[in-house]
Amino acid sequence: MNNFEPLIAVFSCHYCSYAAADLAGSSRIQYPPNTRIIKVPCTGRISVNHILRALECGADGVYVAGCLEGTCHFVSGNFKAKQRVQSAKSLLGEINIEPERVQMYFMSAAEGSKFANVAKEMTETIKELGPSPLKGTNTQ
Amino acid sequence: MIVAERKPMEEILAEIEDFQKILVLGCKGCTTVCCSGGPKEVETLSTLIRMDRKQKGKEVETLEASTELQCEPESVKPMLENLANQYDVVLSMACGAGVQTVAKLFPDQRVFPALNTNFTGMAEEHGVWTEACLACGDCILGKTAGICPVTRCAKGLLNGACGGASEGKCEVSKDRPCAWQEIYHGLKRLNLLHYLKEKPQVKAWPIHPGKVVREDLRQEKAT
Amino acid sequence: METELRTGVFICHCGINISGVLDIEDLCEYARTLPGVVTVQANLFTCAETGTSEIKAAVKEHDLNRVVVAACTPRTHEPIFRASCQEAGINPYFFEMVNIREHCSWVHRHDKEGAQAKARDLIRMGVAKALFLEPLETFRSKVEPKALVIGAGIAGMTSALAIANQGFEVILLEKEVEMGGLLRHLHKVAPSDMTAAELIGEKIAAIEKDKRIQCFTSAALEEVTGYVGNYAVRFSCGDESYSDKVGVIIVATGGASLKPVDLYNYDGEHVITQSELEIKLKDGNIGAKSIVMVQCVGARIPERNYCSRICCMVGIKNSLHIKEIVKDAKIFVLFRDIQAYGVENEALFFKAKEAGVRFIRYSLESPPVVEDGKVKIYHAGMGKEISLPADLVVLSTPIVAHDDAESISRILKVPIDEHKFFLEAHAKLSPLDFATSGIYLCGNAHYPATVREATYQALGAASRASIVLSHDTVERVGTVAAVKEELCSSCFACVKVCPYQVPHMNERGKAEIEPMQCQGCGICVAECPAEAIKFAYVSDEQITAACEALYAA
Numbered sequence: 001m002n003n004f005e006p007l008i009a010v011f012s013c014h015y016c017s018y019a020a021a022d023l024a025g026s027s028r029i030q031y032p033p034n035t036r037i038i039k040v041p042c043t044g045r046i047s048v049n050h051i052l053r054a055l056e057c058g059a060d061g062v063y064v065a066g067c068l069e070g071t072c073h074f075v076s077g078n079f080k081a082k083q084r085v086q087s088a089k090s091l092l093g094e095i096n097i098e099p100e101r102v103q104m105y106f107m108s109a110a111e112g113s114k115f116a117n118v119a120k121e122m123t124e125t126i127k128e129l130g131p132s133p134l135k136g137t138n139t140q
Numbered sequence: 141m142i143v144a145e146r147k148p149m150e151e152i153l154a155e156i157e158d159f160q161k162i163l164v165l166g167c168k169g170c171t172t173v174c175c176s177g178g179p180k181e182v183e184t185l186s187t188l189i190r191m192d193r194k195q196k197g198k199e200v201e202t203l204e205a206s207t208e209l210q211c212e213p214e215s216v217k218p219m220l221e222n223l224a225n226q227y228d229v230v231l232s233m234a235c236g237a238g239v240q241t242v243a244k245l246f247p248d249q250r251v252f253p254a255l256n257t258n259f260t261g262m263a264e265e266h267g268v269w270t271e272a273c274l275a276c277g278d279c280i281l282g283k284t285a286g287i288c289p290v291t292r293c294a295k296g297l298l299n300g301a302c303g304g305a306s307e308g309k310c311e312v313s314k315d316r317p318c319a320w321q322e323i324y325h326g327l328k329r330l331n332l333l334h335y336l337k338e339k340p341q342v343k344a345w346p347i348h349p350g351k352v353v354r355e356d357l358r359q360e361k362a363t
Numbered sequence: 364m365e366t367e368l369r370t371g372v373f374i375c376h377c378g379i380n381i382s383g384v385l386d387i388e389d390l391c392e393y394a395r396t397l398p399g400v401v402t403v404q405a406n407l408f409t410c411a412e413t414g415t416s417e418i419k420a421a422v423k424e425h426d427l428n429r430v431v432v433a434a435c436t437p438r439t440h441e442p443i444f445r446a447s448c449q450e451a452g453i454n455p456y457f458f459e460m461v462n463i464r465e466h467c468s469w470v471h472r473h474d475k476e477g478a479q480a481k482a483r484d485l486i487r488m489g490v491a492k493a494l495f496l497e498p499l500e501t502f503r504s505k506v507e508p509k510a511l512v513i514g515a516g517i518a519g520m521t522s523a524l525a526i527a528n529q530g531f532e533v534i535l536l537e538k539e540v541e542m543g544g545l546l547r548h549l550h551k552v553a554p555s556d557m558t559a560a561e562l563i564g565e566k567i568a569a570i571e572k573d574k575r576i577q578c579f580t581s582a583a584l585e586e587v588t589g590y591v592g593n594y595a596v597r598f599s600c601g602d603e604s605y606s607d608k609v610g611v612i613i614v615a616t617g618g619a620s621l622k623p624v625d626l627y628n629y630d631g632e633h634v635i636t637q638s639e640l641e642i643k644l645k646d647g648n649i650g651a652k653s654i655v656m657v658q659c660v661g662a663r664i665p666e667r668n669y670c671s672r673i674c675c676m677v678g679i680k681n682s683l684h685i686k687e688i689v690k691d692a693k694i695f696v697l698f699r700d701i702q703a704y705g706v707e708n709e710a711l712f713f714k715a716k717e718a719g720v721r722f723i724r725y726s727l728e729s730p731p732v733v734e735d736g737k738v739k740i741y742h743a744g745m746g747k748e749i750s751l752p753a754d755l756v757v758l759s760t761p762i763v764a765h766d767d768a769e770s771i772s773r774i775l776k777v778p779i780d781e782h783k784f785f786l787e788a789h790a791k792l793s794p795l796d797f798a799t800s801g802i803y804l805c806g807n808a809h810y811p812a813t814v815r816e817a818t819y820q821a822l823g824a825a826s827r828a829s830i831v832l833s834h835d836t837v838e839r840v841g842t843v844a845a846v847k848e849e850l851c852s853s854c855f856a857c858v859k860v861c862p863y864q865v866p867h868m869n870e871r872g873k874a875e876i877e878p879m880q881c882q883g884c885g886i887c888v889a890e891c892p893a894e895a896i897k898f899a900y901v902s903d904e905q906i907t908a909a910c911e912a913l914y915a916a
Binding site for chain 1: 471
């Protein structure tokens with residue numbers, strides 16, 4: 001399990017975190033290649049079911065990255081996302097899956113380095129947690 | 141509407157432990173409106189069940205469906221008959237009435253409730269519901285400024301405050317306003333304080349289980 | 364019935380930007396194995412003329428109905444490829460873009476293996492999602508070439524004139540009996556020496572002369588329905604009720620100055636407000652020699668924590684005006700901080716100091732105490748309390764929102780902040796717009812502003828509004844939510860969570876979302892417990908498809 005490379009799904013909003021990821025790119029900030037972005041207009045589009053589905057389908061971790069608090073392009077979408085991430089975490093806890101596999105982050109479109117740092121941080125977190133327990137018996 | 145909440149996953153998972161094909165059956169009535177058992181919650185619960193089984197390396201098949209009204213046999217019967225043989229167990233996300241309707245229609249079928257039915261309530265805001273009606277069968281809200289003492293007074297008193305309230309809060313809990321104090325202020329606002337001087341009517345408490353029969357609506361049976 | 368889905372995948376080298384890190388040949392090979400893919404082509408630059416021509420040619424040759432481009436960011440290049448799709452005869456929304464440059468080759472240069480695996484995954488996810496893309500329609504609606512301006516203060520009058528000067532009709536509503544707003548009561552306007560009467564007199568005359576502006580005084584807004592280009596408005600003027608149609612609305616409802624009831628012994632006689640002082644200044648009769656001004660009265664306190672910004676300049680300006688009338692007046696200004704930004708304001712501040720106006724700082728913990736004929740204040744420099752003689756005490760109170768701000772915000776369905784000032788869509792990106800298209804704001808309704816700022820904002824808001832008015836129609840791409848009525852449980856969740864208050868219950872008791880008003884965030888879609896709201900632009904099926912394609916076993 002030393003070489004475990006986690007697969008991490010990222011739900012990014014068009015206006016902030018997707019743009020931050022673009023900026024990380026144009027600034028050539030290097031970060032681990034474990035994240036896979038799914039773009040949505042606003043993180044408020046993401047429901048608990050999407051988060052659970054990503055985990056069920058093989059993601060070892062999922063995070064939702066929205067605009068900074070108070071600056072959501074759609075006023076309150078990132079707050080809805082935060083609530084739903086919280087709800088996903090508690091549901092995971094109920095079925096004995098580490099809630100830390102799901103996180104919420106906030107960043108502005110100008111924070112390319114934050115996007116990279118978050119990707120790094122999340123990759124580290126999930127590496128420590130190990131592969132998703134849903135990948136079951138074949139991880140040995 | 142009827143307000144319900146999902147049971148803890150541990151309890152749900154234990155109930156269905158021995159089954160492999162699970163019909164998660166939502167209701168598009170009250171439990172959709174109170175966000176506990178509609179199509180979306182059905183999807184969430186089904187996903188959680190699959191994730192749990194996958195984790196344990198046990199097989200499971202989930203089937204998702206939602207009845208229009210699970211307390212209405214006409215809504216339940218055709219749907220379940222259509223799905224016959226596709227499931228071993230029904231996990232109902234309706235209120236207790238919905239669960240019982242399924243059980244009554246299909247007496248040989250195992251049915252489990254995925255929800256705890258809490259009360260008949262009103263929406264305070266999105267995500268907050270309060271108990272409002274105990275279904276006593278003899279409504280006196282017209283005399284109490286629209287505030288139900290049967291439900292909202294901790295003691296269910298019908299003839300005024302108990303005297304235990306302090307600063308407008310019930311002695312049972314500081315978060316709970318004294319219903320009778322609210323009734324007093326409500327009546328005062330409406331210039332109806334004299335209602336309080338009237339002798340309370342003797343209440344016709346219902347005999348459980350209640351039954352409502354409307355002869356004018358029943359289908360006449362051909363003799 | 365089902366048409367066969369035929370996807371073409373185009374993978375861009377982007378010179379060496381992508382191909383320098385990723386093995387394009389391998390990606391092409393991989394893409395060919397994906398479901399629905401009938402052709403895969405690599406381009407040196409997919410966005411160049413040659414690249415887009417290849418897309419168009421491939422659509423014809425392979426009868427494609429879905430196009431996936433793996434290249435750079437859709438935030439800049441999506442429109443180019445959507446246009447290519449449209450030119451090739453397929454709906455521009457049957458297009459999906461995969462970002463393998465900003466999100467891959469540029470950021471994983473040192474881990475080519477990891478980058479390659481990621482690029483494969485991203486392409487797989489994009490292709491999977493493409494199978495669930497839906498065509499979107501464009502909604503078009505006629506623009507009523509008329510504006511409604513609410514409030515005929517300096518901001519409203521300026522906006523109205525600016526719009527009328529562009530040739531559009533304007534309805535101007537004023538709730539008071541005459542136009543002019545707060546300026547009606549003021550003496551002179553800093554930092555110029557112009558009198559307020561002159562300033563508003565000019566505007567009022569211009570408005571009265573302009574046939575394109577219909578001004579209603581003693582008027583009240585009653586109802587607004589509709590959307591950008593097509594608002595139906597109802598208002599009253601006296602006992603008469605009026606209905607009309609307008610394309611845009613400008614909120615210029617202004618503010619009021621706080622009445623300092625129970626503060627510093629305010630009595631309206633010996634202890635007055637700056638507004639009351641302005642009346643004395645107009646009359647040229649101050650009736651006092653020792654004057655103490657107290658700044659931040661009722662402002663920057665816990666229950667009203669904002670700075671009203673303009674009161675410092677009002678105090679400074681009025682000190683100088685007093686000096687003009689009463690040459691030997693002794694004036695003390697008790698302040699917490701001085702807000703005198705900008706060249707002219709700062710010059711005025713220095714001028715006041717030079718003229719002998721004394722400024723003493725106080726803190727919120729030890730505020731001045733107004734007594735009969737004097738004001739006691741703790742002087743930090745002297746380290747003790749001093750007593751200042753005062754025949755007249757002038758309190759500088761903040762601009763506060765009007766009492767009716769809340770009801771206007773409800774009628775227009777636009778937000779207000781905790782202090783009931785109207786809230787713009789975005790502080791930097793759209794400072795004069797509301798999130799609801801076709802409604803704009805300016806002046807004190809937004810936040811305390813000087814005459815000059817209110818004028819800037821009014822001209823800006825008028826320009827923003829004219830963009831809409833100068834077109835015959837407004838267009839809205841169908842990136843909007845729509846209720847599948849047969850699935851709606853009438854639970855009101857969408858009505859409650861929409862940040863723009865767009866969903867409403869229709870006459871059938873089901874939720875309805877007006878496409879021209881929907882902003883396309885998808886919050887209601889994710890919230891609906893009945894899964895009754897469809898969002899073709901980013902559907903559940905698309906998100907799920909991408910999730911399912913995350914991991915290749």
